[in-house]
Amino acid sequence: MKRIGLAVACVPVALMVAGAAPAQTYPSKAVRIIVPYPPGGTSDILSRLLSPKLNETFGQPIVVDNRPGANGNIGAELVAKSAPDGYTLLLPVFSAHGQGRSPACGDPTPSQTEGPFFKAGTPERTSFIEPGTTAARLVITGQVLSARGCRPVPNAVLEFWHSDDRGEYDNNGYRYRGHQRTDQQGGYRIETIVPAAYPGRTRHIHVKVQAPGRRVLTTQLYFPNDPGNRRDGIYRRELEMKMIDAGMAQFDFVVDA
Ligand SMILES: [Fe+2]
Numbered sequence: 741m742k743r744i745g746l747a748v749a750c751v752p753v754a755l756m757v758a759g760a761a762p763a764q765t766y767p768s769k770a771v772r773i774i775v776p777y778p779p780g781g782t783s784d785i786l787s788r789l790l791s792p793k794l795n796e797t798f799g800q801p802i803v804v805d806n807r808p809g810a811n812g813n814i815g816a817e818l819v820a821k822s823a824p825d826g827y828t829l830l831l832p833v834f835s836a837h838g839q840g841r842s843p844a845c846g847d848p849t850p851s852q853t854e855g856p857f858f859k860a861g862t863p864e865r866t867s868f869i870e871p872g873t874t875a876a877r878l879v880i881t882g883q884v885l886s887a888r889g890c891r892p893v894p895n896a897v898l899e900f901w902h903s904d905d906r907g908e909y910d911n912n913g914y915r916y917r918g919h920q921r922t923d924q925q926g927g928y929r930i931e932t933i934v935p936a937a938y939p940g941r942t943r944h945i946h947v948k949v950q951a952p953g954r955r956v957l958t959t960q961l962y963f964p965n966d967p968g969n970r971r972d973g974i975y976r977r978e979l980e981m982k983m984i985d986a987g988m989a990q991f992d993f994v995v996d997a
Pocket residue numbers: 855857903941944946
């Protein structure tokens with residue numbers, strides 16, 4: 741709810757008005773809010789949260805009108821062609837972060853090879869930290885988002901595995917292996933160590949992501965500015981994590997959902 745609250749706070753400045761009306765008489769009739777996306781999306785929900793407040797402030801009815809299609813362009817065009825009297829407003833798309841995202845949420849996260857070290861049956865956990873380890877810590881946070889509508893995907897399963905700080909995988913046990921489920925905002929957090937590169941590969945983290953009832957995305961995450969990236973034929977720039985602080989990385993997965 742915290743993230744939604746942020747978005748609501750942004751909306752009054754983001755409502756796009758088709759022209760201005762004289763302040764002293766405005767509004768003297770119903771105001772229409774065009775949501776250029778189908779019912780049920782973030783913009784639609786926000787508009788319906790906002791309507792009672794606007795109704796109270798304006799003292800006039802607020803009509804929410806969904807006009808989906810063409811990635812939001814149909815609704816936007818309708819507002820652009822409306823009379824410039826301030827009675828037709830456009831609510832652009834908002835993500836759960838409160839920041840604008842493209843309606844398609846960017847391209848789906850690319851898949852990558854599973855590699856030879858995947859092992860099924862991992863424990864459910866959000867920390868891979870071993871007692872007494874001196875390896876550099878790494879926390880990765882982010883969201884799982886649906887490719888259709890850019891909505892958070894709750895209860896998605898994320899499975900991580902990576903090498904240790906000497907570049908070796910635990911193929912007998914489950915060190916640096918585990919899975920977890922996303923929360924109600926599609927969020928995840930994994931606390932681990934910075935893996936080492938090993939011969940032929942730059943530093944990387946393997947991941948499988950699966951939205952409920954959907955196919956599994958198998959991919960890998962990379963570290964920005966790692967000198968090994970240029971020498972690794974599997975590395976892809978789109979799969980770089982964003983380093984937001986020392987030992988703090990961020991990556992959102994966009995999946996089939
Ligand atoms: Fe690997």
